């Protein structure tokens with residue numbers, strides 16, 4: 001909250017409670033962010049930070065992120081010998 005206050009003091013505008021419906025792309029660049037209700041936001045740079053929903057947002061653009069929601073505090077993953085760093 002303190003960081004947000006400092007950013008706002010320097011001119012950052014936060015818009016809370018909006019739902020992103022999708023992204024518009026022109027060639028390989030994201031040209032707009034489409035909000036529920038139809039509003040389109042344009043930006044020079046976009047940061048996709050929707051947590052576990054991020055892959056769903058990017059998939060229509062052909063981008064596949066290895067981000068998966070998981071339950072629990074540990075995961076057991078089988079590694080092959082090449083994946084393990086030498087001692």
Ligand SMILES: Cc1cc2nc3c(=O)[nH]c(=O)nc-3n(C[C@H](O)[C@H](O)[C@H](O)COP(=O)(O)OP(=O)(O)OC[C@H]3O[C@@H](n4cnc5c(N)ncnc54)[C@H](O)[C@@H]3O)c2cc1C
Pocket residue numbers: 018019020021049050051052053
């Ligand atoms: C029950 C639980 C306990 C946890 N405990 C810990 C812990 O003790 N320590 C720890 O380090 N981590 C913990 N985590 C993990 C931690 O919460 C996540 O790693 C972290 O919140 C990820 O941050 P993020 O900003 O990437 O995504 P998130 O915090 O998931 O933020 C993504 C945001 O995007 C928003 N969003 C999604 N889709 C849209 C859309 N279409 N339009 C607009 N907004 C959208 C969501 O509402 C959310 O506010 C826990 C997670 C859970 C579920």
